[in-house]
Amino acid sequence: MSTTAHWTEAFAARGAAGEPAWLAERRAAGMATFAAAGFPTSADEDWHYTSLAPVAGVPFRLGGGAGSTNVADIAPYTLRAEWPAFVLLNGAFSPALSSLDAIPEGVRVLDLARARAELPAVLERWLGKVANGDHAMTALNTGLMTDGVVIVVGRDVVADRPIHVMHVADAGAEMAAALPRVLIVAERHAKATVIESFVGLSDAEYLVNAVTEVVVEDGATLHHLKVQREGVKATHVGTTEVRQARDSHYLNFSFAMGAKLSRTNVYTILDGEGCGTTLNGLYLADGTQHVDHQTRVEHAQPNCFSRELYKGILDGDARAVFNGKVYVHPIAQKTDGKQSNHTLLLSPEARIDTKPQLEIFADDVKCTHGATVGRLDEVGLFYMKSRGVSAEQARKLMTYAFAADVLETIEDETIKAALEELTLERFTR
Amino acid sequence: MTPILEIKGLTASVDGKEILKGIDLVVGAGEVHAIMGPNGSGKSTLAAVLSGHPAYEVTGGEVTYKGQDLLDMEAEERAQAGVFLAFQYPIEIPGVSNAYFLRSAYNEIRKARGEDEVDPMEFLDLVEEKLKLVEMDPAMLQRSVNTGFSGGEKKRNEILQMAVLNPSLAILDETDSGLDIDALRIVAEGVNKLKRPDNATIVVTHYQRLLNHIVPDYVHVLAQGRIIRSGGKELALELEDKGYDWLLTEAVA
Numbered sequence: 001m002s003t004t005a006h007w008t009e010a011f012a013a014r015g016a017a018g019e020p021a022w023l024a025e026r027r028a029a030g031m032a033t034f035a036a037a038g039f040p041t042s043a044d045e046d047w048h049y050t051s052l053a054p055v056a057g058v059p060f061r062l063g064g065g066a067g068s069t070n071v072a073d074i075a076p077y078t079l080r081a082e083w084p085a086f087v088l089l090n091g092a093f094s095p096a097l098s099s100l101d102a103i104p105e106g107v108r109v110l111d112l113a114r115a116r117a118e119l120p121a122v123l124e125r126w127l128g129k130v131a132n133g134d135h136a137m138t139a140l141n142t143g144l145m146t147d148g149v150v151i152v153v154g155r156d157v158v159a160d161r162p163i164h165v166m167h168v169a170d171a172g173a174e175m176a177a178a179l180p181r182v183l184i185v186a187e188r189h190a191k192a193t194v195i196e197s198f199v200g201l202s203d204a205e206y207l208v209n210a211v212t213e214v215v216v217e218d219g220a221t222l223h224h225l226k227v228q229r230e231g232v233k234a235t236h237v238g239t240t241e242v243r244q245a246r247d248s249h250y251l252n253f254s255f256a257m258g259a260k261l262s263r264t265n266v267y268t269i270l271d272g273e274g275c276g277t278t279l280n281g282l283y284l285a286d287g288t289q290h291v292d293h294q295t296r297v298e299h300a301q302p303n304c305f306s307r308e309l310y311k312g313i314l315d316g317d318a319r320a321v322f323n324g325k326v327y328v329h330p331i332a333q334k335t336d337g338k339q340s341n342h343t344l345l346l347s348p349e350a351r352i353d354t355k356p357q358l359e360i361f362a363d364d365v366k367c368t369h370g371a372t373v374g375r376l377d378e379v380g381l382f383y384m385k386s387r388g389v390s391a392e393q394a395r396k397l398m399t400y401a402f403a404a405d406v407l408e409t410i411e412d413e414t415i416k417a418a419l420e421e422l423t424l425e426r427f428t429r
Numbered sequence: 430m431t432p433i434l435e436i437k438g439l440t441a442s443v444d445g446k447e448i449l450k451g452i453d454l455v456v457g458a459g460e461v462h463a464i465m466g467p468n469g470s471g472k473s474t475l476a477a478v479l480s481g482h483p484a485y486e487v488t489g490g491e492v493t494y495k496g497q498d499l500l501d502m503e504a505e506e507r508a509q510a511g512v513f514l515a516f517q518y519p520i521e522i523p524g525v526s527n528a529y530f531l532r533s534a535y536n537e538i539r540k541a542r543g544e545d546e547v548d549p550m551e552f553l554d555l556v557e558e559k560l561k562l563v564e565m566d567p568a569m570l571q572r573s574v575n576t577g578f579s580g581g582e583k584k585r586n587e588i589l590q591m592a593v594l595n596p597s598l599a600i601l602d603e604t605d606s607g608l609d610i611d612a613l614r615i616v617a618e619g620v621n622k623l624k625r626p627d628n629a630t631i632v633v634t635h636y637q638r639l640l641n642h643i644v645p646d647y648v649h650v651l652a653q654g655r656i657i658r659s660g661g662k663e664l665a666l667e668l669e670d671k672g673y674d675w676l677l678t679e680a681v682a
Contacts, residue, residue: 378483383520386480387534387590388508388541397533401524401573 003056004035010062011143020116026128030142037136049321049353050263050292052137055235058175060207063146064090065172069201071097074168077199077229079418084109085164091146091178091208097168106157107192108150112181115150122152127183130213131241132267138239141179141211148181151194153220159192162223162412167198169231173206182212186220186248193223193412198238200231200258212240216248218272223251223411227419230259239265246272246301253410254281254310255419256291257426263292270297270304270332277306280409282419284426285318285350292321297339299332299362308339311406313399313427314350321353326367328360335360337367344402345375399427431496432457433598433629434479439490440654441478447488448474450654456598459626463640463665464633466651467673472633473517475651476602479631480514481507494598508534509541511628513596515587517603522574527586530574531556531593538594559592563619581612588619599623600631605639617642637669652677 011031016024039056040047067089074097078085086109087097093111103109108119115123131138149165167180184194198208208230216222230236236259242250254264268277283291297306312320322341343352356369376398384394403423410416434456441449448471456462466472478485479492481504492499499507522530528549535555536546547555560567563585575583584604591599601620605613620643624630632643640648640662648664649656650673658664658676668676 377520380520380522382482382504383516383522384530384534385504386482386508386514386516387530387594388505388538389530389534390505390537391503393533393537394505397525397530398522401522404524 004038006059007140007144008035014062014144020120020124022124023127027143030128030133030139031144033133033139034136034143037139040136046294046323050261050290052235052237054261055207058207060175060177062144062177062179063092064169064176064178064206067170067172069097069168069170073170073201074166074199077166077168077197078164079195079197079227079415081162081414081418083162083164083195085166086149087166087168088147088149088178088180089168090170090173090176091180093147093149102161103163104157104159104161106154107159107163108152109163110150112145112148112150119150119152122185123150123183126185126213126215127181130215130243131211131239135239137209137237138211141181141209145179145181145211148183150183152185153187153190153192155187156189157187157192158190162193162195162415165194165196167196167208167210169200169202169204169206169208169234171202171204173202174204175206177207177209180208180210182210184212184222184224185215186217186222188217189219190217191221193225195225195227195415197227198230198236198258200229200234203232205233206231206235208234208236208238210238212238214240214242214250216242216244216250218245219247221249221251225253225410225415226255226264228254228256228258228262228264230262232258232260234259236262238263240267242266242268242277244268244270244272244275244277247274248272249276251278251411252280254283254293255422256281256283256293257285257422259289259291261290263294265294267296268298269300270306271300273301273303275301275304277304278409279306279308280406281310282403282406282423283310283312283320284423285312285320286315287318288316289318290320291318292323294323296325296327297337299326299328299335299337302331302333302335304332305336306338309406309409310341311403312343312352313346313403314343314352315346317347317349319351322371323355323357324369325357325359326369328362328365328367330361332362333364335362335365335367337365339369341371343373344399345373346399396427400424433495435493437491439478439492440488441474441485442488443474443485448654449478451490452656454649454656456629456631458629460647461624461630461632461643461645463645463648464631464651465635465637465648465665465668468635470651471654472651473602476514476600476631476633479600480504480512505537508594509538511597513591513594513599515584515591515599515601515604517606519575519583519587521576523576525574526571527574528553528556528570531590534590535593556593559589562592562622563588564615565589580607581609584608584612584616585619588616592619592623597628598631599628600633602633603635604632605634605636613639614642637665640665650676
């Protein structure tokens, strides 16, 4: 396929000096998978409503320019907190923008190159092993991943503050592709919060194809939040794949409000008994934005639960997709799964395609799903107006109220407040 | 003296069906008017039309409120000018706290009147005093508007809003429906305490029971979209005894 030639050439041209053999092998395998599959289009089942055809033929440079961003430029995107921040600028680790002094004790946060030197066994064990090599975009990332970060939360460590990974694109990202790779390992009985922000500082046209691999070991709890605020002309594909061991808890929240086109994949495997997974999200889109969430929760062991609540608010000609799959293996008895997707349409042109899928092969499970699409409740608006609230303020309050319950699920009060503010701002312009 | 409300020949329809067929009513300051009538007579439609409900279309007539053309005003403008409707079925708004909602409304009304907005602390002082009026737990302020409230709590919340917003014209739409006698007494006492020489109340009800607690100066019987009889409070007692049928028969004859 001709659209892959640009990428296979980039692969051939790259220097792989110093990389271990296992990594070279995994990269080559990834590249081969991508070359065979090509960019996903609406012909692919999982991409029925979202096509990457518009960017398939674009010869994006691999990695952006050095960029001119300084610490003050990214300050408004730190979610108003002074958490340790690992910053990737246009796909490459930026020590100058990062602030890694306050990393909680027992937690390692290393860029990929340093992780290869200091945590070789962790990398070899997990990198490219958690994420599914069959997915074309994941395979492309594996083949060409430019930089990234490895976070290891040690055994029994309870991190007392979140770690913020910021993927920043500035004007230097123009016509460039960033393929960052993140690996998070929460060791036995560890507890931590990791935020990944994707921030566009300019209106450059760029592609982000990010892959995050997550390992949650026995009894560990990981809160993982994604805040997607890419630039207006950006195309964003972000895939998070999670492997959970016995009695672990993984809580993902996806907040999506940026990019021209964005696709967020969250795939988890509950691969031990007594696990819990909570996947929640809020997407806000207007204009001609396209925002797609795809989740897959694989119940591979008995006595696990999963909860999903995705909400969206769409205005203008925006289009959203939600595709949630829950797969229950025959062995996974007593699975308790619940999934819902609710979308509020503020304009007649906005559109959502929602597709819940349950595939259940065990016979003693409790699984439900539901989806609603609605408009602002006229009676509620009238009730507010009848109390003197202006029509505009009533609309804002009702719109915000729609999103309030899903934001309420965020445990960290600072993050919750920051995302509530972003949501309010979005509808009070 | 200029009346607070003057309705002349008001006709209104919903979904093309005419419900109000010519209402005439004058409500003066300091007065309590009861509007009674059988189900489907148009009582709630009248209340909704006066508050500016978008589902009802006014097809004719005039309504003057304190000298202004009420029908020309948006729902929020009416509220800002001092018209208040206590809903028969108060609306649940999950995600917006009672306190935030009430303060937004209060401040918008102040703003419309050219007054300064109050901050949350000042507002809390004001509300706490009004809470006592309807015997409401302050914890209810932090809950989402009407969400998960019992029937009685919803009605009390309506009266709390009324107490805070301090209207010149309060319209109570079947506020007694679904209330037990204790809740009814609390709600009625709240309304009575809010009565002043310069405001007016319209009580829409199906039953005479509420009028034992909120004593009306005038009682109007609405049937088939028209006021077919007006009188003093004794008319309500007569209706309780005889029902509505004798009036309907008379009206037809």
